[in-house]
Amino acid sequence: MADPKAFLNIPRQEAGYRPVHERITDFSQVEQTLNSHERKLQASRCMDCGVPFCHWACPLGNKQPEFQDALYKGKWREAYEVLAATNDFPEFTGRICPALCEKSCVLKLSCDEPVTIRENEAAIAEAAFREGYIVPIQPERNGKRVAIIGAGPAGLSAACRLNAKGYEVTLFDSKPMPGGLLRYGIPNFKLDKAVIDRRMGVLEAEGIKFEMGVTVDVQNLPAGFDAYCICTGTPQARDLNIPGRELKGIYLALEMLSQQNHILDGETFPKERLVNAKGKRVLVIGGGDTGSDCIGTSIRQGAVSVTQIEIMPQPPVGHNDATPWPQWP
Ligand code: SF4
CATH class of the missing domain: 3.40.50.720 (NAD(P)-binding Rossmann-like Domain)
Known part of the structure; x- marks a missing residue:
């Protein structure tokens, strides 16, 4: 296991985001990174619990204590190998997974400071690319x-x-x-x-x-x-069949999000097909991740104001009786 007492002495440290005034002016990644030393300290906080609830919570079955241990010891290649055994794309999940594992971490229960599992995952994947640990495999073909x-x-x-x-x-x-x-x-x-x-x-x-x-x-x-x-996924949006839906200026989230990504990739769209919040007062319906993506995109496009509404009540802050630890709150 990592350092058996680190969780008592080392607080959780997140890398945090770029400053607001800077990040809202571009579409570059907002999350920052820690240096290798700080990253290893964060990995040292893992207690290698007898029953690692983080395993149970992770949809991929990632072996979190094992890769934290390797990371803490500076064995970055080994950490990547453990991670890659269950996760084909840790550089994606390390950036965008909601980190169900962290909500199930015993340190979440005991002091509300879970191990920074997701960020550690991203750091291991980045090190693996940087150091050349990721070598394309050449499997023997089976003819199918x-x-x-x-x-x-x-x-x-x-x-x-x-x-x-x-x-x-x-x-x-x-x-x-x-x-x-x-x-x-x-x-x-x-x-x-x-x-x-x-x-x-x-x-x-x-x-x-x-x-x-x-x-x-x-x-x-x-x-x-x-x-x-x-593996076609679910590209069909859930529309709202309500009076007024046909009015001008009402878009489904992906019409906006997808187009913005196409534009950033160098594509152009005729004016009548552009979905752009510049100079507009925007209302986002839906309080989940997709809604927040629309908020971030609207702000970067230059919206005058953004308001978000959500049908569910405001979630409780901290402990939630309806979804006790180690469940996702
Ligand atoms: S961040 Fe996501 S993918 Fe990574 S270990 Fe946690 S739940 Fe699994």
């Missing part, structure tokens, strides 16, 4: 070909796993670039698209093929494959 329809997180993950087992994988997607919602939904200020490109370079070097800008008809699947994996 698989087509994956949809190059979002699910399709990319399926591609990784199948490729590692020796299948020849081709990803199809209607969008010009792979990534799905990672690329065309999540704002750049949360996930820089260069981070996606970097990983796509690894997948390509491993032999995974990309057929982008291709709309696949599920009744007429591309020929020449032994199996098909449909």
Whole structure:
């Protein structure tokens, strides 16, 4: 385990965000990083609990205490290997996962200062890329070909796993670039698209093929494959069927978020199709992550004001009887 007493002496330290006055003027990533020494101190706080609830909470089953221990000891390569055993893209989850594990950390229960698991994950992934620990694998081919329809997180993950087992994988997607919602939904200020490109370079070097800008008809699947994996996600928005919905100036979140990412990628749109909050008073309906992405995007586009409304009551601050630890609050 990491330092057995560190959790008593070292407080949780988050890297924090760039200053507001600076970050609202651009679409670059807002989260900062700690230096290696501070990062190791944060990893040292992990108590390697007998029952690690963080395992239970993580949808990927990441082995958090094991990679914290390696990180604390400065074994960055080993930390990455532990992480990569369960997580194909720790550089994505390290940036945008809501970190369910941290809410289940025993230090969340005892002092409300869980281990900075998500940030540590991102730091390990960045070190692995920087130090060249991520080498494209060249698996022995088994002669079978698989087509994956949809190059979002699910399709990319399926591609990784199948490729590692020796299948020849081709990803199809209607969008010009792979990534799905990672690329065309999540704002750049949360996930820089260069981070996606970097990983796509690894997948390509491993032999995974990309057929982008291709709309696949599920009744007429591309020929020449032994199996098909449909990973198309849920691009259909949940609309509000209420009077006035047809009025001008009402958009679904992804119309705005996706277009902004396309624009940042160098695409242009005719004026009549532009969704831009510049000089507008914006009302965001919905108080979740997508709503907050729309707020951040509206502010960066130059909205005069932004108001957000949410149907649910204000969540309690701190402990919530309805969702006691180790549940997600
Ligand atoms: S940050 Fe997310 S992906 Fe990473 S260990 Fe926690 S729950 Fe799992």
